[in-house]
Amino acid sequence: MIWLERGEHLGSGTLGRWAIESDTRADVLLEVLDHSPALRPLRSHPRAEHVARYGSSALPLPVAAAFLGTLGEYAARLARGSRSAVLTGARAERVARCGDGSYAVTVTMDGVTRLLRAETVVYALGGSPVEVPLGERSISAATLFASAGRAAVDLLPSRSPRVAIVGGSHSAFAAATMLLRLLGPRLGPGALRI
Ligand SMILES: Cc1cc2nc3c(=O)[nH]c(=O)nc-3n(C[C@H](O)[C@H](O)[C@H](O)COP(=O)(O)OP(=O)(O)OC[C@H]3O[C@@H](n4cnc5c(N)ncnc54)[C@H](O)[C@@H]3O)c2cc1C
Structure with missing residues (x-):
């Protein structure tokens, strides 16, 4: 392996x-x-x-x-x-199926490209958030979580902010929890929507 x-x-x-x-x-x-x-x-x-x-x-x-x-x-x-x-320090660049059913994995390491052969390939590459260009008042979940919410505090108006959270799963609820904790007293009814 x-x-x-x-x-x-x-x-x-x-x-x-x-x-x-x-x-x-x-x-x-x-x-x-x-x-x-x-x-x-x-x-x-x-x-x-x-x-x-x-x-x-x-x-x-x-x-x-x-x-x-x-x-x-x-x-x-x-x-x-x-x-x-x-x-x-080894980046998989490409995976190709060979004629005999095995795989050829192109790997770059220290600027050198190598070809590895394997019978089976497991992809475990993680994921990254989708960045949607919604304008200067939008914050990605990645920025929000990396800054422990300071990004939102800096960006939102100090009085009666209104926030739309786009996406309705794990990160959306984590973002809502963080904003409620940080901005609670500044948020009026209906100020936060998912
Ligand atoms: C903010 C946040 C909080 C989270 N909190 C929790 C939590 O509390 N509990 C929980 O269970 N889960 C949590 N998760 C989810 C958890 O982090 C992921 O489900 C888990 O890390 C996914 O593991 P993974 O191995 O698939 O991907 P990752 O951990 O992202 O690992 C992927 C690896 O693949 C490598 N890689 C990518 N592309 C290549 C390539 N081309 N060649 C070689 N290597 C490559 C990367 O460098 C990386 O090391 C959280 C995620 C986020 C973003």
Whole structure:
């Protein structure tokens, strides 16, 4: 098995950049360590202990990301000890099906392009928010979450702001919760709409 990651580290993805709390409880995040004998030794790692201090509460995403980064490092060490390889700083550019049914994956690493062959390819590339150009008074969820809401406070009028949240799923409710917490006293009836 070959793992490819365009960043320098496995595990944390982009979670460390968000200045908000998880909606996963800390104890639930740690359960992964109890389900795998290979990962159980990490229970006493300082980053796991840091997570454990939040008990059954939510925890700041940078703390969750640091723990997931530790899990990633550990998993990479286990993989390197087997017949697998972990390539960081390796960006998958293209996947093509070959005549024999296998796949050719074009990878760029340190400015050099390589071709890897594989029987199976798993895409685990995450997602990114859709940026809709709605004008200078619009804020993306990514900006809102990365700035812990300061972007909204700076942008909205100080009296009777009215906000439309476009999209009706997880990020929309997280944004509404953040705005209610930050702007509560400034929001009149019907000021926030999803
Ligand atoms: C603000 C926010 C808060 C969230 N809070 C929670 C929460 O509290 N609890 C919860 O369970 N989930 C939460 N999530 C969702 C959670 O982060 C995602 O569901 C999860 O990270 C997705 O994991 P993933 O591995 O699919 O993608 P990611 O974590 O995004 O990882 C994708 C990886 O693929 C790499 N990559 C991308 N393209 C390439 C390429 N071409 N070549 C090589 N590597 C590539 C990236 O560098 C990245 O490391 C939150 C998400 C956001 C945005």
